[in-house]
Amino acid sequence: MGKTVTIDAEGMHYTPLNRQIREAVENGVSEVVVKGVLGQRFIGNGLRGNASIHVYGVPGGDLAMFMSGPTVIVHGNAEHAPGNTMDSGKVVIHGSAGDAVAHSMRGGKVFVRGNIGYRGGIHMKQYETQRPILVVGGSAQTFLGEYMAGGLLIVLDLDGTMKARGIGSGIHGGEIIIRGDVDDASLAAGAKKVPLTDEDRARIAPVIREFAGDFGLDPEPLVSADYTRIVPASARPFAGKYTWE
Amino acid sequence: MSNNLGSMPLRYRVTIDREQCMECERCITNCSYGVFRRDGDRILINSRKCTACHRCLAYCPRDAISLEEQPCDYRSHPVWTRQTREAIYNQARTGKIILAGMGSVADLPVIFDHLMLDASQVTTPPTDPLREPVELRTYLGKKPSQLDLRRNSNGDVELATELAPNLMLETPIMLGHMSYGAISLNAQISMARAAQETGTYMGTGEGGLHAGLYPYQDRMIVQVASGRFGVNIDYLERGAAIEIKLGQGAKPGIGGHLTGEKVSKDVSRTRMIPEGSDAISPAPHHDIYGIEDLSQLVRSIKEATEWKKPVFAKIAAVNNTAENVAAVARASVDAVVIDGFRGGTGAAPRVFRDHVGIPLEVAVASADRELCRQGLRNEVSLIACGSIRESADVAKAIALGADAVYIGTAALAAMGCRVCGNCYQGLCPWGIATQRPDLVQRLDPDVASKQVANLIHAWTMEITELMGAAGVNSIESLRGNRDRLRGYMLDENLLNVLDVKPVGA
Numbered sequence: 001m002g003k004t005v006t007i008d009a010e011g012m013h014y015t016p017l018n019r020q021i022r023e024a025v026e027n028g029v030s031e032v033v034v035k036g037v038l039g040q041r042f043i044g045n046g047l048r049g050n051a052s053i054h055v056y057g058v059p060g061g062d063l064a065m066f067m068s069g070p071t072v073i074v075h076g077n078a079e080h081a082p083g084n085t086m087d088s089g090k091v092v093i094h095g096s097a098g099d100a101v102a103h104s105m106r107g108g109k110v111f112v113r114g115n116i117g118y119r120g121g122i123h124m125k126q127y128e129t130q131r132p133i134l135v136v137g138g139s140a141q142t143f144l145g146e147y148m149a150g151g152l153l154i155v156l157d158l159d160g161t162m163k164a165r166g167i168g169s170g171i172h173g174g175e176i177i178i179r180g181d182v183d184d185a186s187l188a189a190g191a192k193k194v195p196l197t198d199e200d201r202a203r204i205a206p207v208i209r210e211f212a213g214d215f216g217l218d219p220e221p222l223v224s225a226d227y228t229r230i231v232p233a234s235a236r237p238f239a240g241k242y243t244w245e
Numbered sequence: 246m247s248n249n250l251g252s253m254p255l256r257y258r259v260t261i262d263r264e265q266c267m268e269c270e271r272c273i274t275n276c277s278y279g280v281f282r283r284d285g286d287r288i289l290i291n292s293r294k295c296t297a298c299h300r301c302l303a304y305c306p307r308d309a310i311s312l313e314e315q316p317c318d319y320r321s322h323p324v325w326t327r328q329t330r331e332a333i334y335n336q337a338r339t340g341k342i343i344l345a346g347m348g349s350v351a352d353l354p355v356i357f358d359h360l361m362l363d364a365s366q367v368t369t370p371p372t373d374p375l376r377e378p379v380e381l382r383t384y385l386g387k388k389p390s391q392l393d394l395r396r397n398s399n400g401d402v403e404l405a406t407e408l409a410p411n412l413m414l415e416t417p418i419m420l421g422h423m424s425y426g427a428i429s430l431n432a433q434i435s436m437a438r439a440a441q442e443t444g445t446y447m448g449t450g451e452g453g454l455h456a457g458l459y460p461y462q463d464r465m466i467v468q469v470a471s472g473r474f475g476v477n478i479d480y481l482e483r484g485a486a487i488e489i490k491l492g493q494g495a496k497p498g499i500g501g502h503l504t505g506e507k508v509s510k511d512v513s514r515t516r517m518i519p520e521g522s523d524a525i526s527p528a529p530h531h532d533i534y535g536i537e538d539l540s541q542l543v544r545s546i547k548e549a550t551e552w553k554k555p556v557f558a559k560i561a562a563v564n565n566t567a568e569n570v571a572a573v574a575r576a577s578v579d580a581v582v583i584d585g586f587r588g589g590t591g592a593a594p595r596v597f598r599d600h601v602g603i604p605l606e607v608a609v610a611s612a613d614r615e616l617c618r619q620g621l622r623n624e625v626s627l628i629a630c631g632s633i634r635e636s637a638d639v640a641k642a643i644a645l646g647a648d649a650v651y652i653g654t655a656a657l658a659a660m661g662c663r664v665c666g667n668c669y670q671g672l673c674p675w676g677i678a679t680q681r682p683d684l685v686q687r688l689d690p691d692v693a694s695k696q697v698a699n700l701i702h703a704w705t706m707e708i709t710e711l712m713g714a715a716g717v718n719s720i721e722s723l724r725g726n727r728d729r730l731r732g733y734m735l736d737e738n739l740l741n742v743l744d745v746k747p748v749g750a
Contacts, residue, residue: 018548041541046478046549062532062545066478080541081532087477100532104473106517122531123472127517147527150519170527173519235522236505243335244669245345245595 002030002051010036014060018042025051025070039079044072047089061098064091067108080117083110086132092214096138105132105151109207113137113215115161119146124174126150135211140164145230146188149173154204156211156222167191168230172237176230177204179222187230190237196227248338253331254317257295261288265309272301272310277672277684296667300674303661332595343595346678347666348495348587348632348654351599355587356606356735357638360645361748363729365716374713381705381712381720383649385486385626386411386555386579409579410555412466412486414649415444416705417720418639420697421630421651422468422488422559424450426503426512426524427591427668428657430457431688432677436656437461438690439697443705448651451490451526452503453515454480466557469546471500472526474516481550486579488557489542491530494588494605494631496597497561500526501590507671509680540576547577555579562586562608562631563601567615574616574625582651583608585631589654591678592669605631606645610743613646613725636707645743646725659700660693 005024009017017040024032030051034043037057044053044064052071055063061080064072068087077095083102089109096114104123107130115138122143124132132151140155144164150173155162157179168176168191177200182193205223212219259280261272268288273281278294281301295312302310319327328350335343365371372379387409395405420436427450434457440447441464448466449458453475458465467484469476481487492498503512503524513520533539543556558573559582560566570581585605590598609629616622629642630651639650654664661675668678676688717723731748732740740747 015548015552019551022551042545042548045545046481048478061541065545066476066481066549068478080538084532084545085473085476103532104476106473106477119531123527125518127513127519130517146531147525149522149525170525172522172525235519238502238523238525239505241342242344242594243339243341245332245335245343245666 003028004031004033005029006033006035008036009034009040009057010038012040014040014042018045021053022047025049037076041079044070050089064089067091077114078112082112083108083134086110088130094215099141101136102132102134102153105134106130107132109133109135109210111135111137111211111214115139115141115159117141119143120164121145121148121151121153121176123147123149124151124153126174133207135207137211137215137217142166143169143188145171145174145176145191147171148176148232151175152204152207153177154207154211155179156208158217168232170237171230171232172235173232178228178230179225180228181226182228182230190233191230192233194229194231196229200229201227250334250338252293253334254315254319255292256315257297258292258313258316259290259295259301260311260313261290262307262309262311265307267307267309269306271304271306275300275304275674277674277679277681278667278670296665296670297663298665298667298674299663344592344669345595345598345666346590346592346668347664348589349599350666356604356739356743357634357641359733359735360606360641360730360743360745361733362637362640362644362711362715363731364714369716372713372716372718374709377713377718379709379712379718381416381708383414383417383720384411385414385557385628385648387625388623390620390623410553411579412446412555413444414446416701417643417647417649417708418443418701418704419445419466419628419649419651420447420656421589421653422448422450422466422490423591423653423657424452424468424474424503425455425515426450426452426507426680428678429673429676429680429685429688430455430511431685431690431693432657432660433458434461434690435660435688435693436697437464438694439656439701440464442694442698443701445701446485448488449475449484451475452512452524453517454483455511455515459483469542470526471528471530472516472518472524474518474524474526477517478549481546481554484554486555486557487546487550488559488582489530489539489546489578490559491533491539491573492559492561492563492584493590493593494561494584494586494602495590496593497563497586497602498528499594499597500528501592502526504669507680512680536572536576539573539578543577557582557628559584561588562603562605564603566603566608567611570612570625570627571615571619571621574619574621578625580626580628580648581612582628582630583612583647585629588631605629605642607739607742609642609647610645610727610745614744617725636704636711639704640708640711640723641730643720643723644726644729645745646727648724655700656697659697660688 041060063082065084078097080098081100099117118141169188393405451470462483470490557580586602626648629647673679
């Protein structure tokens with residue numbers, strides 16, 4: 001059993017709050033509980049290690065940005081760009097999140113139980129063994145997976161309110177998997193729909209089970225549901241646009 | 246036949262003086278574009294492949310090779326120039342956007358050339374820099390608006406104000422951001438060593454920090470661009486400073502992309518992107534949709550690096566640069582980089598390169614003035630870049646309000662680049678703008694780093710002499726000191742914008 005530390009963030013500026021979290025993790029604390037969070041930005045920024053940070057309240061923007069290793073669990077909603085440029089680790093949000101969730105994320109997982117705003121998963125990218133995963137329980141907004149260059153983005157649309165249009169504009173790597181059917185008119189230039197194969201389903205099943213486990217959902221109906229898989233039409237979306245002087 | 250245009254007139258004609266040629270084949274070996282080949286007892290020439298990179302001329306032991314530009318005339322016409330006609334032929338053939346390498350080729354006046362520097366004569370004598378110190382040491386970063394002092398228990402006075410981190414430069418010349426991928430690792434290593442030797446800094450560009458540069462990381466300014474290539478917490482912690490690239494002078498308002506062919510295994514690892522796919526930098530940072538968001542990114546980077554490093558932001562010089570700079574200065578940024586419309590690039594759409602943006606001189610002068618007007622000048626340093634060609638440009642940029650400059654093309658030229666503008670082909674015979682191992686190994690960092698360091702030393706000495714001649718003994722006294730400049734053949738409106746008097750006044 002590792003040590004647990006509780007921090008009361010009420011009225012605290014984000015810099016001393018983050019310093020306290022960082023110091024706790026550096027001192028070997030395995031679980032940091034942060035209570036009374038109200039808009040403090042950058043929680044878990046650039047944090048290394050494998051501690052768990054439980055956030056109660058509503059954290060501000062860029063939660064877990066540049067994070068490399070830890071797990072951040074938000075018992076509430078999150079703001080703009082959680083998981084921004086994240087390297088590894090996990091972010092679990094029990095509510096909804098704002099725009100640009102998982103922006104430029106390169107590795108690790110971001111799970112959002114509720115809805116996300118515009119530009120979810122924008123410019124997520126993978127390389128070598130790094131492969132980021134974003135799973136959204138509710139709906140996503142427009143420009144989902146824009147400029148995506150790798151990774152896996154799943155939208156489960158549990159409430160049947162999926163609104164995203166302009167999906168995957170400029171996508172040149174990775175895959176977007178959305179439960180149910182997606183209207184062709186909702187796809188942007190550079191994206192194309194392909195059928196979800198049995199191999200694809202086998203590949204995403206562990207991710208869906210992990211998501212369901214984190215939020216206490218019954219996984220099997222989700223694993224066996226119908227999905228639309230959206231992939232890049234080309235790894236070189238701009239190759240045909242230019243000529244040389 | 247897909248078009249009826251036939252071939253375009255040759256851009257260059259290469260000839261060999263057969264009397265001089267000893268058929269050593271160095272031209273064949275050196276030309277990566279395939280201009281030369283041996284056929285029986287003759288060296289044959291295909292001038293159409295020539296880029297005027299001069300590698301063959303430079304390495305011909307007998308000066309046997311000559312090169313002529315535009316050997317075939319068009320009917321001369323002041324409006325329908327060769328460039329406009331050839332662009333039309335190209336686009337009629339392809340229907341595409343024209344990309345071009347290096348900076349603007351628009352034949353517009355260079356304002357620096359119309360600004361004359363001052364020198365002291367009788368009323369105030371010049372300073373002799375041999376005898377008296379002329380201080381070029383430059384600190385980049387926030388300066389406190391006031392200093393608070395306190396008396397400690399020993400009765401000594403000490404500083405109570407907490408100072409923001411600054412970079413200390415021994416000369417106001419830095420090496421600009423050119424990414425791994427756009428240029429070779431040997432070119433980056435050469436410049437990094439030169440930066441270390443001359444006490445200055447070098448930008449990584451947006452292509453990440455290759456492990457080969459870790460030994461010089463204290464001299465590196467690591468860039469964070471909209472593609473976030475190579476950006477993680479290690480990268481941010483390694484750099485001496487961090488620069489957010491918001492715009493580029495060669496192509497303001499648009500992003501960039503490194504073509505998939507150039508994303509080799511090593512480039513992929515350094516940029517942390519998939520091998521062989523286009524590396525796309527979107528036009529905006531998609532987590533910055535307004536000036537408040539910039540502040541959030543700046544503070545996020547500072548928070549992640551525990552407020553130990555200065556954070557720069559680079560913007561292209563465009564209309565309202567002064568307001569843009571003032572806005573950036575309020576976003577917790579430590580230095581603003583202004584990239585003028587002549588800024589270099591590996592590749593940019595021709596229409597942007599030649600038609601978008603404003604001159605660096607104007608952008609720096611108006612930004613400096615606006616920062617002073619708003620009481621923000623101490624909050625940020627100003628770094629000027631975009632075709633700084635010689636030491637006089639550095640002195641003039643500083644007199645117009647810059648703290649320091651970045652040089653890019655000039656540093657490449659110091660390593661052999663002849664500004665041929667074919668960087669995009671990836672075949673640079675000088676080993677600079679290429680990833681082909683046999684070409685990269687032509688550039689020896691032991692040699693090239695010395696050449697770049699020599700250039701910085703030489704310019705630094707020239708600036709010292711210029712300052713001494715003007716009776717200015719520290720760079721702070723030159724900074725924003727427009728009285729040391731006079732405009733020659735500049736119109737009144739431009740002089741007002743620059744806040745410079747005309748010659749004779």
